[in-house]
Amino acid sequence: MRAFNFCAGPAALPTAVLERAREELLDWRGAGCSVMEISHRNPLYMEVAGKAEQDLRTLLSIPEHYAVLFLSGGATTQFSMVPFNLARQDAPADYIDTGHWSAKAIREGARYTRARVVASAREDGYRSVPECPREAFDEGAAYVHYCPNETIHGVAFPFIPETGDVPLVADYSSAILSGPLDVSRFGVIYAGAQKNIGPAGITVVIVRRDLIGRARPDTPALYDYALHAGQGSMANTPPTYPWYLAGLVFEWLLEQGGLPAIEAVNARKAEKLYACIDGSDFYRNPVRPDCRSRMNVPFTLADDRLDNAFLEESAASGLLFLKGHRAVGGMRASLYNAVPEEAVDALVAFLQEFERTRG
Numbered sequence: 001m002r003a004f005n006f007c008a009g010p011a012a013l014p015t016a017v018l019e020r021a022r023e024e025l026l027d028w029r030g031a032g033c034s035v036m037e038i039s040h041r042n043p044l045y046m047e048v049a050g051k052a053e054q055d056l057r058t059l060l061s062i063p064e065h066y067a068v069l070f071l072s073g074g075a076t077t078q079f080s081m082v083p084f085n086l087a088r089q090d091a092p093a094d095y096i097d098t099g100h101w102s103a104k105a106i107r108e109g110a111r112y113t114r115a116r117v118v119a120s121a122r123e124d125g126y127r128s129v130p131e132c133p134r135e136a137f138d139e140g141a142a143y144v145h146y147c148p149n150e151t152i153h154g155v156a157f158p159f160i161p162e163t164g165d166v167p168l169v170a171d172y173s174s175a176i177l178s179g180p181l182d183v184s185r186f187g188v189i190y191a192g193a194q195k196n197i198g199p200a201g202i203t204v205v206i207v208r209r210d211l212i213g214r215a216r217p218d219t220p221a222l223y224d225y226a227l228h229a230g231q232g233s234m235a236n237t238p239p240t241y242p243w244y245l246a247g248l249v250f251e252w253l254l255e256q257g258g259l260p261a262i263e264a265v266n267a268r269k270a271e272k273l274y275a276c277i278d279g280s281d282f283y284r285n286p287v288r289p290d291c292r293s294r295m296n297v298p299f300t301l302a303d304d305r306l307d308n309a310f311l312e313e314s315a316a317s318g319l320l321f322l323k324g325h326r327a328v329g330g331m332r333a334s335l336y337n338a339v340p341e342e343a344v345d346a347l348v349a350f351l352q353e354f355e356r357t358r359g
């Protein structure tokens, strides 16, 4: 019996994907061994890797003038890899500060370049996103970095910042593939896999090709996008099994009808949960409604002395990992693609029952 899993990451994977992985685990498509036991240069594996990239390109309609890289190191590695590849000595790099993850990117970026915070939601307690008029950004900046979906604060941008000719860099870890995206608006999109792509261990980087090959001279070889783009992300051994599993997730998404279809489900899931929270005086979500994340829904109980009981009883009801991040406290339900609508229905029923008996 699989419980409903609301973990923020590593997060739920589609049951159908895990079943297929189990079926193929010992003898992968007649190879006589597991897919994780063969060389990444074996033509059979190259086909898996190439198909995963192709399916991702189909899902996101990624234009040809973008490279897709499958790297290790997590999204956090991109906090430094981006400045190594895109920063310039004669220019600042502009950052938008909207909470925990963008702040980490800023701190790391500042070690390698002149990182300027040009817009921040700090004053607002990270309950919204700042306005980002084009004038906010330096026309000569090397790039603008932001986090479209702040996984911990549950804040999402309702718009894509307009940065003119300055490449826009987005940490899309917790919202990629949750709906269609106009990739052509971005210079770089990166995302750790363990939220909406697959298991931890692989990171997808989508980078406009004209931004490749500009890394500063002291860039470690494995930090250079050019090396990975030139060798099909196989300059060294890639995380082969996570890559394979990500490919199964992409196939599953295509079977669901692609990103427009999954976005409709995600919209319904989020609406149901926010409606339940807003319709009660017992639960509360502090985020400005137009900036609420569909993927990560933090909420608090009116009486935090009930937090432990809430967590125990929800887990006992088969609703897992609702504890909020320690940075903000309270609860958090993450509603990634692999969390089915029935999970949200069960959560809403539980919330109502808990309020009725304990509120």
Ligand SMILES: *Cc1c(COP(=O)(O)O)cnc(C)c1O
Pocket (backbone or CB within 6 Å): 009, 073, 074, 075, 076, 077, 101, 147, 149, 150, 151, 171, 172, 173, 174, 192, 193, 195
């Ligand atoms: C989870 C997350 C990260 C960190 O990812 P790692 O793979 O642990 O490095 C970074 N940014 C965002 C928005 C995240 O949700």
